[in-house]
Amino acid sequence: MNSSESEKKRHQEYIEYYQARMEKYKDNPLYPNSYNSEKSLYDAILNSKDIEEFGAQVEEENLAVKNAIALVKDQAQARKKLYQEIKECIKLKAPLQILDMVDSIKKDMELVNKVSAIENQVSKKISIDLLTQQLSYDLDMLEEIEVYKTAEVPDEWKNKINQEIPEEMIDNGRNDWLNHVLPQAQALKVDWEFDFDLLKKIATVDYCLFLMRF
Amino acid sequence: MLGKIRGGTSVVDTFRNMYQEVVEKKASGEAFSRMKKALNRMEELEAQVGNGPQLTTLLTGEDLFIEFSTAYSEVLSEMARKEYQSVEGDEKLFQNTLAAYENSIKELEGKAHSKELIKPLEDILELGKSGISYPVFLRLCEEKGLNNALEGNLVVREVIIGDIDFARSMHLPLEGEMNQEILEKFDELSSKSKFKPPDSFEFSLESEKIQWKYAPLLEKWKRTTHLWGKMLEYMVDWVDAYTSFAPQDYRWADRRGRAYTMKNIKRTRECNPGLFKAREKLFYKYFQLSWEDIFTHPTFRNEQEAGRVAYSQDSLELIKSAYMYCEPFNNPPQELINKAETIHARASGKRDFNFF
Structure with missing residues (x-):
């Protein structure tokens, strides 16, 4: 095989490779942008006279970066859809922010860095949001306090059972909050404070809905 | 440093x-x-x-x-x-790629799931060394799903199966059911995937959705078990506080001396019915479950099958009989106290552990 035939064969093999990449996303509703960008790459190589011309076109039209953007976009759109569906409003922030900026990207490392920065920033918000899990432990404690405060006991024990023990529990809970929960949250966000209005809303509506979801 | x-x-x-x-x-x-x-x-x-x-x-x-x-x-x-x-030409790039896979195999040896993780790398190496060109190699990696396999998807399936086995052995029915559903989703996506195994991103979204669906069920299961566990504990302690073995029992023992131990026993005798009733009220308020419902509830049956109910059958019968007497300012009848002592003597009612 002479050099020209060998180049032709190599060109054909790359055409088949890009076709396989395009096929991977064909008819997959999760990846419409990726399919289109892979198709652009496939069309480019198919219509190039050789690999070099294809390389030049990829460079000129920034096809490789556009391809990366398409994948990021598809994944962000899929995450957006899921988090809207399951009402995960904090997790939803990352795909929304990614979708806001992704079309303005021109370079691969810019894409990597901006996506990482968003994911990192939102992951901190998620960590803070997860502090609401504290609510589950708090409910256990509130339940104990309620049991002790309302228990019908002889007069001799009223002070101990209905007052001292619940107060001890409240003090322990307050210490735990001030010495553990709050410092941990404020290490992630210096001015973090519990949103008590939100807590009331959660306690009255969302938590009931949460328990009634099944 | x-x-x-x-x-x-x-x-x-x-x-x-x-x-x-x-x-x-x-x-x-x-x-x-x-x-x-x-x-x-x-x-x-x-x-x-x-x-x-x-x-x-x-x-x-x-x-x-x-x-x-x-x-x-x-x-x-x-x-x-x-x-x-x-590098000049893609053949050199090809060699570098294969060398990188060889290095990865060496790094993975001896690590967790190394068998499953190394297998796709070996398949890729075998393909790469079969005499094909770089573009053909790249295409076959796509078509055979070797790139997906590299993302660890084969391990994912093994891990899910491991989670199902763990849930079964630990008697965690909801966790088992949830992981079974995740496994079925994995297999469903696999069967639909053009190039197997399934796309890891799509699978991660589907898994998250399933886990979200099960989150409240798991929470309810945990809280129900916790609540009735406490109720059983109050009831057993109340009857046992009247027995002759109570002053020697760790539940009331006080390092400060016998007077304090006796005070602890007195407190349990006099306060546990009120505490029990307050808890029973919450149990009904939260889950619309009564005392009788506990013993036929799936959470109770499951804990019993798992051997995590720390009371013998005799103790449970005793607890059930004691319920009607467990009212504020009331005492259990002597017959039940005697029975508790008999059970204790046989050590069949001994509480070795407490999960609640």
């Missing part, structure tokens, strides 16, 4: 190793300096607070994970760019 691998495990170790890796590859430049700066700060914080959850929070709060990782990606990307520019 910078870049040296130390004994013990720390969250910073991973970053030290990554730093060491690029040092060995003779990295330099602005991105490398940023890596170094981020690692320096990580080590400063590690020295201040030690290796614990607080360190992770501080590293996250100062964005050090992201600063380091971004710089690291840039360093690797620059290295790859230089390497790509220096």
